[in-house]
Amino acid sequence: MTKASDAWIDVTPMSYVNSEASCTIQDRDTVDDTNKTERRMDRPILKFYQYKDRELSSHLLSQLNDLRHERILTDVLLCSEGREIPCHRNVLVSSSPYFRAMFCSSFRESHQARVDLKGVASGILGGIVDYVYTGSLTITMDTVLPLMQAASMLHYPRLFEACSAFLQEQLSPDNCLSMIRLSQMLHCGSLQERARDMAVRSFSDVAASEDFRELSLPELMCYLEDDGLCAEEEQVFETLLAWIHHEPFSRRGAIHDLFRKVRLRYIHPTYLFQFIANDPLVQSSTLCTEIIESVRRLLFSVGAKWPRELGPLWVTPRRYTCREALVVVGGRKNGERTSREALLYDEGTQRWQWLAKLPVRLHRASYVCIHSILYVLGGLTVGAGDSVVSTTVYTLSLKTNQWRTAEPMLKPRYAHQSVSYLHFIFVLGGIGPEKHVCGSVERYNSMFNLWEPMAPMPTPVLHPAVAANDQRIYMFGGEDAMQNPVRMIQVYHITRNLWCRLEARTVKNVCAPAVTMEDKIYIIGGYTRRMIAYDTKANKFVKCENMKERRMHHAATAIDNKLYVTGGRCISGHDVIEDSDSFECYDPKTDTWTSKGTLPYKLFDHGSLPLFCVSNKPYPP
Template structure:
């Protein structure tokens, strides 16, 4: 566009440069004013030195310095075939080149050698568009040879995101030990640890004699603490190949004790798997609400899942039956067990000892091994592979003090020592081999000011009286190193330190709440629904959804639940979100 200026008119011909380049190409094609030929073997391409020098730092250095080529009429370019060199010359004079699967690699190599970075990146973009799980590992190797960071980054992203498909590719078997260690050890790998282990064993068995010596170092890349104990028990613990390595055998023994023993364990620190290593970045926390009573106080079968990344709620497969005051726990990060409760039917309710098991991965319910005793209004909690079902109301409407324990590996329930004082609606949490019951109420609905402590490995109880405890119908959660008791006919939040046996008061909730849910995600406390006491002492159902940050000792609203809800289970689940198949 022309521009006026105080001294006259500034004229700009926007087609001039492209027209000039086009005319230079015509001169080249007719060998007019050409002063050098670049050659690939016997093939020659007459060119203009000044055009080549302007197009590339490589040719500028060659022709504008006191090199021999600056004076020669013919310059041989080694490592480039005639077809590729012809395309490169055409690119210099037109700015265009047709990239195909057949010519992309020689073009990329030539662009790298002759220093044409835009053509180099165009080739990289073409290869990125050809990436699949079956070729991404090979592309990573190629990108390293060509020093192409953009291709390497994209190929690595595909390899990490689509790990199950990559693990099935032939290229995985061809990786060297260092490449495999780097790949399997990456925090960004989107795959379950069971699949990581299987991929490792496939790689080793592909060339057993040569690769067996890398087994210990590579086995450490499998994060055993995130493998389902049943899988570990059946497929890893007694694997003959792993057992043949003394170092791997030691790791396996440590892992067995960490996974299956109720006792504290000590082990050699140099061989201990990294039990405190966080899960891979692909694992994500979800909040689940199930059962309870909703808007019209009807017992519901609804199961809702909240994704904090998207701030969206999703409905899952409904509970198989309506259950009044059942209890629920998460086991092995993504499996939910719903225990007992009063099965609500048409015209009648039946006290249940049934156990329903939900798989988040498959969005499916199934029946589990039933409890020894039918109970409702009870509490449950999980520790390692065990579930504890505590107290509640029995078939004779008596307050139960009994406790039973479920072993998820052997699929067996067994009776354990009864708690000293039978209570209803206590707050329950597990910390450091001990199960803590805070408060609750007796059969006359009087608050019980006790902490009852169960030593898990010894199967023994003791109790402590305290004036600090007066909670009823309140949950407890483990938040960092402290057990937090959340409300219970009060706004008060108490954090209990088992080491010092002391309570610390935290910031109050906005309302006096009971029958609500609470869970921890990302070191923050989330409180859902419940019932609240208004200022005029009326009771209202709530759909509130609040978050407490212990770092700042503050509460923030997360909005509203999809509907009012109380007497529900509120759990944290952890899994890898579904990844759609590679397009």
């Protein structure tokens, strides 16, 4: 029994398994079909299927074009210059409001089998019919104008704009003014806008063209009034002179109206008083000479306000195309030799570009910008085993990217400070040939290319923070000859040539730059992370967001109401002094600092300045 039972137990599971396997093999397809059916029953049943044949329209056009060529079902002949072009009315009606009005209204053409289209050349008409049936047409310089005229007449706007796009690709400074006139005749707004944009942005080249001299007075006035005109004000003046001299007898009376469009505030005083003021055309106009004399009185008396008649002319802002570019020059490079490098930062590409090198290596020179010219003043020239304190002044203009020498200073000095105000450059303090800290001050008048001594500072200091605002020069802190911090503000009144001193416990900066923005003077670091702003109107200090590191011997400048700080020497948490290549920006609106990347190399005791340039012109190679 036991064996029989065991045998039964052994056999039964085997039989079950074999049966199950057999069932699975035989009915697998049935089971799969059942599962698929159940899945299909779970999904929603589509009530319709939207089919779109994307090739039908092009195929249909192709077939209609074949019918046209074989003259099958054509019911109208378009005629021009003796040529007959068979067409289908329904195709023409569907393609243009012009033909729809012609064939679907009570015009006599709706019943005619032959329609004459006057004013459209046969070749142009044939091309347009081909375009209607194929959607394709070749445009050339020989056919573009009659095509545009025909497309305008027959109401084919896309073909009209295709012709406009073709002409826009042919635009150049030599033909953009002609294109503007053409666009006005054709009422083509897209071509006119593009051509005018080129005329404004390539004004230098356009002004030299023959078409420019043929402009009417209102047209020229419109260009000179444009804030987007890519030109310096000296060139604007020279351009209007060239326009007048083209037809002097009929145009010389316009000199006053044109002269008022020149933004005199942004012209170098030397150019204004030596060239413009002495031009015969300007001298022939009483109104022009009165404007120049008003500017002369304003600049000669520093504290004077502009006359009422000069006000609108003097407060006109710079043209939008004139932008400030950051230039970094000189200093100590990578902790080694004094650098001759000059770098320009391109905000668009966020890259640094090398300018022409300084002629000599200058240790602790001063740097200032006036009339879009960079000045490097004095410094210690280091030669082979010898060093000389210099009076030399070097200048750099982005127009030429060449260094030149200007009138030298009255006294040799280095480690001094320079600041510009109106057409003046002030040089303050420093160290002379005797290695003593000096308090002398001298002023450069850019109108007369002349240096003159001014009242010396009350307390000679080294490395103060210096900035100018509202007819005053402010000198914050610094250190004396014994390297002790000086806690005071020394203020120089420009119009009165007078100094005063203010004790200020808040001031304790050394080797820190100062920058003026909107009646506030920002003092950045100086052996500290601290930045404070002195409100010149309220006569009080305002705390600002600290820098990320303790910094000294760095440089700072303001561009577009933002503060840019470059390089310097940083003090780590372990009081280790390291050279820096940092490049940071401070926004006074948000009181925040952001990184702008790094300088190409580590740098300190350098200059950082804004230079104006015309935005459409490439930077110097």
